[in-house]
Amino acid sequence: MLCNRSRKSLLPISGSRASLPLLRTPGNSLLRYSSVRHQSNRAVIYTENGDPTQVLRTLTYNPLPPPQSGTVNIKYLLAPINPADINVIQGVYPAKPTLTSLVEGQPNVFVGGNEGLGQITHVGPDVSGMSVGDWVVMTKPQAGTWSSARNVGAGDVLKLPRVDGLEEVHAATMTVNPPTAYNMLNDYVALQNGDWVVQNGANSAVGQAVIQIAASRGLKTLNLVRKRPDIGVLTEKLKALGATEVLSYDDLADRSLTQKIMKEWTAGKGFKLGLNCVSGPDTTAMARLLGQDAYLVSYGAMSKQPLSLPTSLFIFKNLTSAGFWQSRWYKMHPREDKESLMKTLVDLVAQRKLQAPEHEIVTIAAGDSDEVAGQKVRDIFGKISQGQYDKKVLLKFETTQ
Structure with missing residues (x-):
């Protein structure tokens, strides 16, 4: 040829x-x-x-x-x-x-x-x-x-x-991380102004979108990240986006701190919604902060470890554990829903509430x-x-x- x-x-x-x-x-x-x-x-x-x-x-x-x-x-x-x-x-x-x-x-x-x-x-x-x-x-x-x-x-x-x-x-x-954050905050629990959400992987792209979208709705967020030398810098960065509190996974080993979180921050009610992209033991510890009838929504497993949850959370707190995949959401929803979602996110950008x-x-x-x-x-x-x-x-x- x-x-x-x-x-x-x-x-x-x-x-x-x-x-x-x-x-x-x-x-x-x-x-x-x-x-x-x-x-x-x-x-x-x-x-x-x-x-x-x-x-x-x-x-x-x-x-x-x-x-x-x-x-x-x-x-x-x-x-x-x-x-x-x-x-x-x-x-x-x-x-x-x-x-x-x-x-x-x-x-x-x-x-x-x-x-x-x-x-x-x-x-x-x-x-x-x-x-x-x-x-x-x-x-x-x-x-x-x-x-x-x-x-x-x-x-x-x-x-x-x-x-x-x-x-x-x-x-x-616009079509992967912000929609994932928005839909997880909206599709599982009827959250009201002042309610708390806890998430791990808070410095990820989805995590940062969660912080901003939650703040735009008056929701409070506890954001968990890996302990690192510059955690103070990262904390300030996430708080500038609208994070209420930022802790490391290691902090959850302090029972006096977790008791304070449950008693003072959430008035004894615990968190209504937990968002997980890590799995493994760190998510098990996070799940213990969830309150009655809460949802734990998983959208990733960065630790490459299984998600392990105490049976007591399901029996006594009626915990619901669900998985979220934005690609599935697009497949299952009509075009009108997709257009509405994009408009909502674009409006947040226009209002300077989503960077x-x-x-x-x-x-x-x-x-x-x-x-x-x-x-x-x-x-x-x-x-x-x-x-x-x-x-x-x-x-x-x-x-x-």
Whole structure:
């Protein structure tokens, strides 16, 4: 097969191109990437599950054709890297991406990324309520947001209201962490002004959203974090967001303190709602602070340990333990609910009650070859795995015109 060196494509092996890097597809065929490019789009891809620092590549592909009926073309402005994205690439997450065709005539690939902010560039026939220039976010899981431009179904995106204060970072991180926080605070217990909520992993992105959304409703929060040398700095940071109290997990071993929490802070009633993303012994200790008819809602297990709860909490306090997954919420709720949720969160941003997460934007330059860009992406994931980023990382793709 002959290849045109003036075009960038995903090329099969040929003897004349033996120096180019190889990528094995799910069907066990090999692909080769050209180092010459001038087409406009790029995506972070993989063809098999594994360590992101090993399996991720970047692929340049042609400009999108006009959208078909019921679809829109979008360009992605920003796309975050969330912990679940890494689990998806590793193949250990329940949500699975689908194989996608980016280059005609070449094997399909997986495109990374679940969350991101898109801007509509073209509107297909039979699409109403959307216009060129609108900002949209994804409601279909594993949408392949680590790319510069995609064609998507109009029913798989939601238009975001454009309000003062809504910046790209807000919008790009709007569909995972803030909705998780909002729904857990609303769907299980009828909380009233002054009620207490306790959570672990309070410095996580969801935890910080919980603090802010709870504060906007007049709720009080006890926020548990891992003990660290700079816990005073972290405490002040969380209190600046609206946290009522911040303690370490180790503090819960002090029975006099836990008695004070139960007796003085909650007037002997205990906490009505506990939010868990850690599990293990620290969550067992936290659960003892819950009051009568309380809910413990789990949305993660960062400790990678089982959730263990005393039977007495169920018998004598009528504890209910439930799990929450935002992807399931999107699947089970109609479009009207999703639109209402986005509007609520955008309104909180407009009211300065919900901040964008601390972040770092990493740009994949248009002038880089796919080989260089791919190595840059793998290096990002290497730094994430080593804990070198203490902020949310967002990808931004420059494109050629």
